[in-house]
Amino acid sequence: MIGEKRAVACIxxxxxxxxxxxxxxxxxxxxSGEWHIPGEKLLDGEDWEDAVHRCISxxxxxxxxxxxxIADYVNGYKFRVRWYLCTxxxxxxxAGEDLDDVKYVPRDQVREKxxxxxxxxxxxxxxxxxxx
Numbered sequence: 614m615i616g617e618k619r620a621v622a623c624i625x626x627x628x629x630x631x632x633x634x635x636x637x638x639x640x641x642x643x644x645s646g647e648w649h650i651p652g653e654k655l656l657d658g659e660d661w662e663d664a665v666h667r668c669i670s671x672x673x674x675x676x677x678x679x680x681x682x683i684a685d686y687v688n689g690y691k692f693r694v695r696w697y698l699c700t701x702x703x704x705x706x707x708a709g710e711d712l713d714d715v716k717y718v719p720r721d722q723v724r725e726k727x728x729x730x731x732x733x734x735x736x737x738x739x740x741x742x743x744x745x
Contacts, residue, residue, distance in 0.1 A: 617693055618654070618691055618692045618693065619661075619692065619694075619695070620653060620664075620693070620694045620695075621652055621664045621665050621694065621695050621697060622650055622651070622652035622739075623651050623652065623665055623669055623699055624699065624742070625651065625669060625677055625699045625700070626698070626699070626700055626701065626720075627700065627701035627703070627704060627717055630716075631720050631723050632650075632651060632673060632706060632715065632717055633648045633650060633715070633716065633718055634648065634651050634673065634708065634709075634712045634714070634715040635649075635712055635715070636711065636713070637713050638713075644728060644731055646713075647727070647729075647730060647731060648726045648731070649728060649730075650723075650727065650731060650739075651668055651672045651673065651715075652694065653668035653671065654692070661695050661697075662679055665699065666679075669699070671710075672711075672715065673706035673707065673708070674707035674708075674709065675703045675706050675707075676702040676703075677702060678699060678700045678702070680697075680698045680699055681698050683696050683738055684696040684736045685736075686735075686736035689734065694734070694736075696736065696739055704717070720743070723743050724743050724744070
C-alpha cells in the first residue's frame, strides 16, 4: 500500500544462538540502552527482503540467508512489521553505528535479555517462538 509505514524484524540464528543488539543510549528513544531483535524501517522503494539484508548488514556487519517469513504485525506505532527467520553467515557480528554491542545468545535467554519495550512489540507468533 502506498504511504504505508513498513519495517522488518529479523530473527537471525547461528549455531544455536539468536542475534540481539544493544541500542546506544539516546534521550527520547524508546529502546535506548536496551537489547532487541534487529529491525529496520524500509527505505523508499525498497522491498522486504532487501530491507532484511540491509538491516543485518547495518546492525551486525554480517550477511544472512532468509529462511522464511514468519509473521506480519501492525505495531503500536502503526508500522506493518514483517518478521523473518534467517541464518547468519558469521559467528562474529560487529555492532553497527547505532548499537553499543551485538551478540548471539541462546534462544532460551532472548526473552530475559531483550528489553521490555522490544518484547511488547512482538506479535503472538514471535512470543510463541520464544515461549512467552
